[in-house]
Amino acid sequence: MSTPAATPPGGTWTLGDLTVTRFGYGAMQLAGPWVMGPPADRDGALAVLREVVALGITHIDTADAYGPHLTNQLIREALHPYGDSLHIVTKVGATRDEAGGWPPARRPEELRRAVRENLENLGLDTLDVVNLRLGDAQGPVPGSLAEAFEALVELQRQGLIRHLGLSNATAEQVAEARAIAPIVCVQNMYNLAHRHDDELLDELAEQGIAYVPFFPLGGFSPLQSEALTAVAARLEATPMSVALAWLLQRSPNVLLIPGTSSVAHLRENVAGAGLSLSEEDLAELDKIGR
Numbered sequence: 682m683s684t685p686a687a688t689p690p691g692g693t694w695t696l697g698d699l700t701v702t703r704f705g706y707g708a709m710q711l712a713g714p715w716v717m718g719p720p721a722d723r724d725g726a727l728a729v730l731r732e733v734v735a736l737g738i739t740h741i742d743t744a745d746a747y748g749p750h751l752t753n754q755l756i757r758e759a760l761h762p763y764g765d766s767l768h769i770v771t772k773v774g775a776t777r778d779e780a781g782g783w784p785p786a787r788r789p790e791e792l793r794r795a796v797r798e799n800l801e802n803l804g805l806d807t808l809d810v811v812n813l814r815l816g817d818a819q820g821p822v823p824g825s826l827a828e829a830f831e832a833l834v835e836l837q838r839q840g841l842i843r844h845l846g847l848s849n850a851t852a853e854q855v856a857e858a859r860a861i862a863p864i865v866c867v868q869n870m871y872n873l874a875h876r877h878d879d880e881l882l883d884e885l886a887e888q889g890i891a892y893v894p895f896f897p898l899g900g901f902s903p904l905q906s907e908a909l910t911a912v913a914a915r916l917e918a919t920p921m922s923v924a925l926a927w928l929l930q931r932s933p934n935v936l937l938i939p940g941t942s943s944v945a946h947l948r949e950n951v952a953g954a955g956l957s958l959s960e961e962d963l964a965e966l967d968k969i970g971r
């Protein structure tokens with residue numbers, strides 16, 4: 682593996698005992714349409730993953746449900762054996778049906794199987810971080826996570842998981858999990874226009890827990906806003922760069938996992954996220970999600 686380049690914008694954060702770049706990469710967009718089946722451009726997908734590492738990014742977010750299985754297999758093909766600095770964060774708790782849906786799979790035996798499949802497909806003996814994905818496609822759903830989370834804690838005791846996290850979780854579920862075992866991150870939907878988690882994000886910052894927004898660029902429907910376009914035009918930057926820079930400046934515990942299937946977009950995002958936003962820019966951008 683080539684020597685990593687300079688650290689991408691944002692510096693680093695520590696997930697438990699693992700240091701990762703705050704600028705990470707979300708691998709979901711590498712699979713086929715609606716995250717089902719193989720990518721249209723397989724070599725292009727492998728090239729994106731290799732470029733992630735070449736740019737110095739040390740945090741990749743994935744799930745065995747992407748493809749399903751295929752995205753993890755691509756990561757393994759492109760990057761295994763992994764360098765010591767690279768950390769792969771995966772999630773369990775949802776599976777795929779034939780229609781491309783994401784039905785929950787949170788019974789203990791389903792979680793044990795998902796952890797085993799992640800290990801096999803990624804070619805690892807231990808998963809660095811496993812997020813328990815809760816809720817449904819519409820967002821978090823209240824309810825106890827104890828049985829599912831305790832099943833993952835048991836796999837952690839067996840040495841199959843290094844650190845635990847949550848995804849698509851309510852503040853109450855975060856508190857419930859933390860009463861059972863430490864977590865290092867929460868991965869929920871959040872971006873310039875979708876700020877339901879502002880309070881949770883700030884609480885996690887105080888507790889030294891990472892907040893990892895999924896859909897940082899708006900997901901399947903990229904962010905569109907007149908204010909964002911206006912600020913980007915003033916700074917001679919792309920709206921995507923401004924959206925990522927805003928997240929990096931939002932709080933030190935925010936880790937980015939923007940997705941792309943394009944090497945050009947990946948480079949553009951890494952280059953652009955270092956943009957420094959003024960108080961005036963931030964005030965204008967803040968109005969988008971309020």
Ligand SMILES: NC(=O)c1ccc[n+]([C@@H]2O[C@H](COP(=O)([O-])OP(=O)(O)OC[C@H]3O[C@@H](n4cnc5c(N)ncnc54)[C@H](OP(=O)(O)O)[C@@H]3O)[C@@H](O)[C@H]2O)c1
Nearest residue numbers: 707708709742848895896897898899900939940941942946
């Ligand atoms: N925990 C969960 O339930 C959950 C749910 C969803 C996602 N996730 C994670 O979060 C990660 C990020 O979410 P996401 O990838 O769905 O959404 P995203 O990062 O918000 O946006 C990705 C979209 O933006 C486009 N894009 C990226 N850079 C661009 C640029 N410079 N110019 C124009 N378009 C650009 C991509 O298209 P191109 O491919 O053309 O660049 C893609 O369509 C995922 O990869 C996944 O790891 C987790």
